[in-house]
Amino acid sequence: MGIRGSSTTPLNLENVPVPVENVLGEIGKGHQIAFNILNVGRLKLGAGCVGGAKYLLVEALRWAKQRTAFGHPIADLGLIKEKLGEMIAKTYAVESMSYRTTGMIEQLLEGVHQGAPTASAETLAALQEYAVECSILKVMGTEALHFIADESVQIFGGYGFSSEYEVERGFRDQRVNRIFEGTNEINRLLIVDMLLKRSMKGQLALIPAAEKLADEALSLAPSEATPDEAPLAEETRLAEGVKKSALLVAGSAVRKYMMGLEKEQEIIGATSNLVMESYAMESALLRAGKKIEKSSPDGAAWDVDAARTYLHAAADRAESDARRALARIAEGDMLRTQLALLRRFLKRTPADTIGLKRRLADRALELNRYPFA
Template identity: 40%
Template sequence: MLGGEFLQRDESANAIFTPEGLSSEARLMGRTAEEFLKKAVLPHVERIEAHDIELMAELMHQAGDLGLLGAEVPVAYGGFGIDNCTGALIAEKLNWQQSFALSHEAHTVIATLPLQYFGSHALKAKYLPKLASGEWIGSFGLSEAGSGSDALGAQTRAELSPDGQHWVLNGGKMWITNTAFAQLFTVFAKVDGEKFSCFMVEAGTPGLSYGKEEHKLGMKGTSTRRLILENVQIPVENLVGEVGKGHYAAFCALNMGRFKLEAGAVGGIKETLAVCATYANQRKQFNRTLGSFGMIQAKLGSICARLFALESAVYRLAGALDSVFEGIDPTADDAPQRYHHAAEEYAIECSIVKVVGSELYSWATDEAIQIHGGYGYTEEFPVARAWRDQRLLRIGEGANEIVRPIIVNTLLRRAKQGRLDLSAQLSTCGLKRAGLQLLQLLVETFGAALAEEQEALGAVSDIISAAYCYESAALRTEKLKGTPQENARLCTALYLHESQTAALALASLVLTRCHADPATTASVLAELQPDSTTDTIALRRLLAGTVLNGERYPFG
């Protein structure tokens, strides 16, 4: 099933990838990442939080020695060439120290992939082995003071030197991760002020300098500075891809970055849930453990159910990505075209997990602080740090307010191109059917002015996103056996009920805005009616009991 087609028709369980299908080799890589985090990173949390940048640089180089920086770089360029499913597991296992996880993601995904996907063979041979080994650390320079989510609004310029041997870059980049210890920067600039393009810039190049370290709410262990370019001359061959096509590199990197950040979020939420369960078992109030109170159980049960849906969606997406990346020869002349197609195909699903994952992480860590009470508000427990750090995920790789409309607009664009038929109602899923009806209603009502209806677009996007996550959870449940399947059924039933309840309010907003007729209103709302016999209190308590008994997320 190609990107976006999930909305048109139902998928079969055997056609999707689930985390239970990870290979023994993938699990070994996951254990390597997990052990590295526990032994090399977590013992130094205080130094990381104190902004010890030299330590972070050393940890990155150690990760390189273990193959954790070049795992997804092709073998031809010094990496291991692992698949996206394994890459997702590595991201998951590294997330509990989010400063390190972000430094790792900035290097392995957004700094490396533009070069890997679109660079010439000579440019890849020059730089990828150094990035894969950790000899060099990479950084990604896209955002500017005046252009964040509006990436194409960048003002940094690139001019060809009179002798045609160099590109001369002038401008500035903002919020650049790994700046202090990076040796290579992936920088985006407009050739002649118009043609958005991508370049590789080495640290130490004359005219390249950095601002001071940003004083941030979270991710305190990362190096985040401005990148200042003043007549920076780089070799003409350091252009990545073609002039005027830098947006290919930027958007493909962002798609994969959204996917990887939320694979990491899966791991972070698992740890958050485990910490909460342990605390709820140990902490007593009114001569009872916190975990025995219904309101605490409600929080744990909902976190577990929503996490199951997110995890199912992330690994389903990972498997889908592998299906389109498989068989690409990174040294072939057509590699850039094939990489572009592969990284763009599931842009909708990458955007879905980005919004769902970042907002679930935000909500889960907020609830974790609430479960811990006053202790959660202190730095003695890890949930305060988790809450501060995860807050970036709703902003980074495109703010969620931008990404929500991207989901809907990409669906509409593909329909216009003939890649999707949004008029077909082939699914039995009420969330999908309602999402399609509402999308069609918006198009009919607002036409060319639809872009200005962001609130309604966001509402439809959320319904479509819930449909993807619910179906992912339901299909995974179908594949499971025994006790895991029983727990999965509880998660899926609760997630569906919560999603339908939320979708009713979202749909009402859209229907009212469109002045929908009674028949249309009734048709849409009927698709979203939760089963009135579902006892959600009982579902949350059952799931909470499982979480508390094991003091962990009950899958994997």
């Protein structure tokens, strides 16, 4: 279908002698290296999707300004601006996750001396530490690029279906990304599995946090949220609400199914979606917040618009996933109680995402590119 310049063929190695100086790691523990190669691949694939997204965005911007309908460039049309704005917001979120994840891994690797005997083990440990984030970036990056490739073809209309235009190749080539480095379905299962295993080992306080939320669900204590006019204050509360929603669903699922949870893949997938949205929302917020600190709310206006656009859409998706999972897990009064708590976590005033997307699209059309450095 795609990547036609790359020849993919099987390579079988059977009883191949390996010189001792060429052995990687310890004999019998090669699987650890193989698994961490997957972590590296997921990290690079997710980050690489940002480049593909930017490339397709430029193509879509160029075509939208060039193509006319009803006497005007289609770039003037609201539905086209909505597509462009959404493409920009998704790219911003994935790019923010890429910066954050690679930065955290680099910090762990700063003290590693590559020539030392322990370098290999220390590098593997650093990658394993952020295996969850690598999987999140892979899934979110590839699915964002798929959306952007699809919308680029749509903006081109019938021309986008022709091999004469780059967006056709872009759509074909990107499709395998959701299969590379472990399918997105496998990675969704892995994200929850890794988090639960860390919790069972006491490395992550997921269960105590979920139990605290369960107590909160029974008491339905008044919300402690207070009005805050600071930039992105509402969005910060939303990100926290999605994180709580993930704990609510995960805790409820573990209590009901225990070891049988692995058979409820739909619930695991929904929980994984909540975890991923939480990481993406927080990453976009952190990036926009740093831009505000370095300049001013006005100087960071485009970052704020991108973050708000992404976060409000993400909250809608998260609420839908949480409701779907809770409806499977609970019933009757317990379900109504959990849904009431979910509404409190994600209570929000709808943002004018139409206006936000228009502003992002106008900025990109003015610059003829993705509007962030």
